[in-house]
Amino acid sequence: MGFFKRRWKQILIGGLSLCTILFGLGFYEYYHIQPEHHFKHPPTISSDQVIADSDSDSASEDQEKIKAANALRNIPKLKENVLNILLIGSDERKGQHAGHSDSMILLHADLNKHQYNTVSIPRDTRVYLAGYGYTKLTSVQYIKQATSGSKAGIEAAVSSIMQLTGVPINYYVETNYEGLQSMVEALGTVDVDVPFDVKLTHPWYKENKDKIIKKGTQTLDGKMITELVHERYSLKRVDFDRQLLQEKVLVAIAKAALQPSNFTDLPHLVSTTSNFLIGTNMSNTDILSLGLAVKSLNPNKDIHYYQLTGHSETLYDDILKSNNSQLILDQDNLQQVMTHFR
Structure with a gap:
C-alpha cells in the first residue's frame, strides 16, 4: 500500500x-x-559586403563606390520599438528566378506612439550600384539576382535604398503580382478608395485590356487589385499616380486584414505567408508580433503617407549601356520626408 x-x-x-x-x-x-518586447532591439539589415567591396578599392579607382560605403556607415540606428520595413513588389513571374523591383514602399512603424508612416520610392530613381555604376533603382535587384542569386538581389535593392534615403531598414517583405492576388483572395475582397478613373492599358491579364476602374470606393478581388497597382501608362502623373494607387491599396488591405473575422484567424494567415511572399527576413513570429502591434490600428488616421518629388532626365544607364529616362529626386524634399523615418 x-x-x-x-x-x-x-x-x-x-x-x-x-x-x-x-x-x-x-x-x-x-x-x-508582445510587440513592446519582441521589437525592442530589431535587427538592421547589414551592408557589410557592399562596404567591404568599397574598402578594397583605392579612392582614385572609384570615388563613387567609397562615397556609397561611407553613406551606409553613417546611417544611425532607430530607437527601441521603432522599425522600418521595406515592402517590395516584384514583376517576377511564376517560374522565373529574377525580377525588377516594380514598386517599393517604406513603412516606418513607431510602436511606442502607434504611428505609421509610408513613402513610395520611385522605381526609376537614379541610384549608384557598386561594381556597375549608375542605373535605375528598379534594375538593381534584377541584375544582382541574375548574377548572384535571389537574396543578393534583395539585399542590393535594400542597400541602395538605405544609401539613397540615409535611414536604416530592419526588415524587407517581397511579393509579386501572383502573391498579392493570393493575399487579397485570402481576405476575400477589399474596398479601395480609387482617387480617379483608371484605364487598364497594360493589364496583367489580357481579358482586362481597356477596362476602367471607376473613381470612388470599389470592392475589388485579387485580380483587379493586381491590375490597379500595376497600371501606370494611362495615369496623368505616371509613376507618381501609381504610387498613390498603391498607397490606397495598402490601406485597403490593412483595413480588411484588421476586420475581427480576419484578425482572429491571424495565426493561420501567418502560417500561409509562403503563398504570398517570395522573399522576407521576417520570421513567422516577427509577422505575428507585428500583427498584434497593429490590431487597434485605424488605417484612415494612423497611417500617414508621404511622397517624394523630383524631375526626369535622359541619362546614361551603366547597366543597360544606353540612355534612358531616370528620376532625379529633389534632395531637400527627400531629407524633409526622411525625418519621419528616423
Whole structure:
C-alpha cells in the first residue's frame, strides 16, 4: 500500500512539475511575442559586403563606390520599438528566378506612439550600384539576382535604398503580382478608395485590356487589385499616380486584414505567408508580433503617407549601356520626408 502511495505521489509531483514547466514556457513565449518586447532591439539589415567591396578599392579607382560605403556607415540606428520595413513588389513571374523591383514602399512603424508612416520610392530613381555604376533603382535587384542569386538581389535593392534615403531598414517583405492576388483572395475582397478613373492599358491579364476602374470606393478581388497597382501608362502623373494607387491599396488591405473575422484567424494567415511572399527576413513570429502591434490600428488616421518629388532626365544607364529616362529626386524634399523615418 505504501509503495502505491509513494508511486502516485511521484506521478502527481511529476505532473505538477511538467505543468509548471509548460506554463513557464507558454508565459515566456507570450511575453516575448508582445510587440513592446519582441521589437525592442530589431535587427538592421547589414551592408557589410557592399562596404567591404568599397574598402578594397583605392579612392582614385572609384570615388563613387567609397562615397556609397561611407553613406551606409553613417546611417544611425532607430530607437527601441521603432522599425522600418521595406515592402517590395516584384514583376517576377511564376517560374522565373529574377525580377525588377516594380514598386517599393517604406513603412516606418513607431510602436511606442502607434504611428505609421509610408513613402513610395520611385522605381526609376537614379541610384549608384557598386561594381556597375549608375542605373535605375528598379534594375538593381534584377541584375544582382541574375548574377548572384535571389537574396543578393534583395539585399542590393535594400542597400541602395538605405544609401539613397540615409535611414536604416530592419526588415524587407517581397511579393509579386501572383502573391498579392493570393493575399487579397485570402481576405476575400477589399474596398479601395480609387482617387480617379483608371484605364487598364497594360493589364496583367489580357481579358482586362481597356477596362476602367471607376473613381470612388470599389470592392475589388485579387485580380483587379493586381491590375490597379500595376497600371501606370494611362495615369496623368505616371509613376507618381501609381504610387498613390498603391498607397490606397495598402490601406485597403490593412483595413480588411484588421476586420475581427480576419484578425482572429491571424495565426493561420501567418502560417500561409509562403503563398504570398517570395522573399522576407521576417520570421513567422516577427509577422505575428507585428500583427498584434497593429490590431487597434485605424488605417484612415494612423497611417500617414508621404511622397517624394523630383524631375526626369535622359541619362546614361551603366547597366543597360544606353540612355534612358531616370528620376532625379529633389534632395531637400527627400531629407524633409526622411525625418519621419528616423
